[in-house]
Amino acid sequence: MSINPDLQGRSYPAAEVYDVGREKIREFAKAVKAGNPAHFDVDAAKALGHSDLVAPPTFAIIIAQRADAQLVEDPESGIDFSRVVHADQRFTHHRAIVAGDKLVAELHVDGVRAMGGGAMITTRSEISTVEGEKVATTTSSILVRGEGQ
């Protein structure tokens, strides 16, 4: 099955709400071997001027990859997840993600480019609070390997 070129320009509206929890921030911070006290200790985070624990710089990947799943699992996309390779990733933070945030992500398919028998797909997630405050923009390119790639 090949990648559907009509995916370009498609967008998927914000679906489920992601509740940012303190323990998830602590768990993620440990998993990326982050030791900054602002991820673990509320007082340390407050001393830096934050309302609660601060998420590590790549934490938004959890929310972005949930949004990406809508595309990967879309039967019209033609993407075989077992052949997906992550090619590049970017996070632009409009403000820090902190515990207590309720976030949603709107997914945009910005590019679909044929490469050999596969395709490079670029997606963008606009992450905001449920009230509409912009929090982060993430962009990601995945290479879907064709047969023999």
Next chain:
Amino acid sequence: MSPTFEELTVGQEIGTRSIDVTRQDLVKYAGASGDFNPIHWNEAFATSVELPGVIAHGMFTMGAAVQLVSDWAGDPAAVVDYQTRFTKPVLVTDTTGTDEAGAVIDVTGVVGALDADARTARIDLTVVAAGLKVLMKSQAVVKVS
């Protein structure tokens, strides 16, 4: 101590970090991130899709590498932009039951550019495992006081 903008110069090294990685670390990252692709924890599956073995999540490497910058900045929220390309996989050998690392990732950060108007520094990271650069154009933009 957090850096101040005036004391920074392009080309200045902000530090280095060496990160030991085990298969258990990849299982932890899978759970924390929700990325359960079996190429990151199952040898038979990884080799069946023509990989040399179990490899680290690119996002594990990206996430761990930036800690050098977070710690240097003092506040992790000072990292306002962070990007990378994933160029080579990090192969993590199975050292379960020993004290050995399955891979070692070495990170070096250098001031790559300064923006006096925005008072930001771009930190360029060099990220190497097994002698190969595993991330390219790995750049973190940091707000500096």
